[in-house]
Amino acid sequence: MDKEKTPITPGIKLLRSFARVNKTMTKFVQQTAIANGLSVPQYTVLLTVASEKKITQKTVGERTFLPKSTLSQAVEVLVQEGLLKRQQVEDNRREMQLILSDKGLTLLKAIHQQEGGVHQLSEKAVGLLTDQQFEELLETHRTIASYFETQNEQGES
Amino acid sequence: MDKEKTPITPGIKLLRSFARVNKTMTKFVQQTAIANGLSVPQYTVLLTVASEKKITQKTVGERTFLPKSTLSQAVEVLVQEGLLKRQQVEDNRREMQLILSDKGLTLLKAIHQQEGGVHQLSEKAVGLLTDQQFEELLETHRTIASYFETQNEQGES
DNA sequence: ATCAAATAGTTCCAAAATGAACAGTTCGTA
DNA sequence: TACGAACTGTTCATTTTGGAACTATTTGAT
Numbered sequence A, B: 001m002d003k004e005k006t007p008i009t010p011g012i013k014l015l016r017s018f019a020r021v022n023k024t025m026t027k028f029v030q031q032t033a034i035a036n037g038l039s040v041p042q043y044t045v046l047l048t049v050a051s052e053k054k055i056t057q058k059t060v061g062e063r064t065f066l067p068k069s070t071l072s073q074a075v076e077v078l079v080q081e082g083l084l085k086r087q088q089v090e091d092n093r094r095e096m097q098l099i100l101s102d103k104g105l106t107l108l109k110a111i112h113q114q115e116g117g118v119h120q121l122s123e124k125a126v127g128l129l130t131d132q133q134f135e136e137l138l139e140t141h142r143t144i145a146s147y148f149e150t151q152n153e154q155g156e157s
Numbered sequence C: 001a002t003c004a005a006a007t008a009g010t011t012c013c014a015a016a017a018t019g020a021a022c023a024g025t026t027c028g029t030a
Numbered sequence D: 001t002a003c004g005a006a007c008t009g010t011t012c013a014t015t016t017t018g019g020a021a022c023t024a025t026t027t028g029a030t
Helices: A010-035 A040-050 A057-064 A068-080 A102-113 A118-127 A131-150 B010-035 B040-050 B057-064 B068-080 B102-113 B118-127 B131-150
Strands: A054-056 A084-089 A092-100 B054-056 B084-089 B092-100
Touching: A010 A040, A010 A118, A010 B010, A010 B118, A010 B131, A040 A057, A040 A068, A040 A084, A040 A092, A040 A102, A054 A057, A057 A068, A057 A092, A068 A084, A092 A102, A102 A118, A118 B010, A118 B131, A131 B010, A131 B118, A131 B131, B010 B040, B010 B118, B040 B057, B040 B068, B040 B084, B040 B092, B040 B102, B054 B057, B057 B068, B057 B092, B068 B084, B092 B102, B102 B118
Parallel strands: none
Antiparallel strands: A054 A092, A084 A092, B054 B092, B084 B092
16 A cells, blocks of 8 residues: 555646646746735736726726726726726726826836846747647647636536 | 716736636636635645645645645644544654545545536546647746746835 | 516625744854 | 754744625616
8 A cells, every 4th residue: 555656647747837837937927026025916907908008997807817806906906006007998887998107008018128137038948849849839728728628517417 | 078988908808818717717716616625725735645645734835825824724624534634743743744535535535526526527538639739738838837837026115 | 668587897895815024953164 | 962053843923815796787588
């Protein structure tokens, strides 16, 4: 007894592989965020809003997969600090429109230029790959993510 | 003003791609863990110990990238619940040897067979890929992770 | 027009995660 | 052999996280 080794299956390898990349990348995301006075969710939200002129909080939620409560609080702080502007959608008083303020844009640009920040590092990381490798990576990730996502509504009675 | 869209660079695509896969996978890891009365770190530790007959806590730390404190507490609970045995290394009273107990092994086997658990799902996810795709994924991940890891000791004066 | 169900977002709070300080051990070297 | 530095693991305090209940609004069916 106590002698058996559980074999390392491909599935476990997959999990570990993602875990490794993620731990190391997350570390830098965190560093970058903190260095600029932001939490990780805050930084994530800022990045997401930046890529669209206007975007509803709902959409940000869908893109970032942040839980509603986390998202709501992150937005709140960002608004208070003047990095984001919040305005009601024209004909829908339920949804919130989020817009990057000038201050937010400035901050984000600064972050992108920081030596050793995630942004720079991840650009360089992509540079290590051939175009084909990069495309295949994204494609494979899509396959895997989609698969897991379809498993969501399973198992409810 | 407020009109500019920040372009989505390859680096950001990379980050997002990993974020998406991770959020969806993590969700299932969490579900599986909770369904079996474990926290995510606890489940992670259990899996890691299971793949070696004996392993030091230090090594588990290196493999899982869990912070020391998190690891220590996770191990503590697992030991209390009798899933893991802890014993001092022969000639080193500092390091801790961790061993999966029979009870732990039993639990882990049960988890592996659970329909809809991460284990099953990730095996199936791998099944969606060709062998070549899978190998290339792991290889690319290694490239990226190694790159980030080398960036660790940078920036200290 | 009314009312129930769905939806967007907020608030609150308990659980989880982690950094930092600490205790004990080992190692190197003088 | 003695002492400082490095190392392994624990403890404690704090922050972060995210589920659940709630409010307000919208939608849809009757």
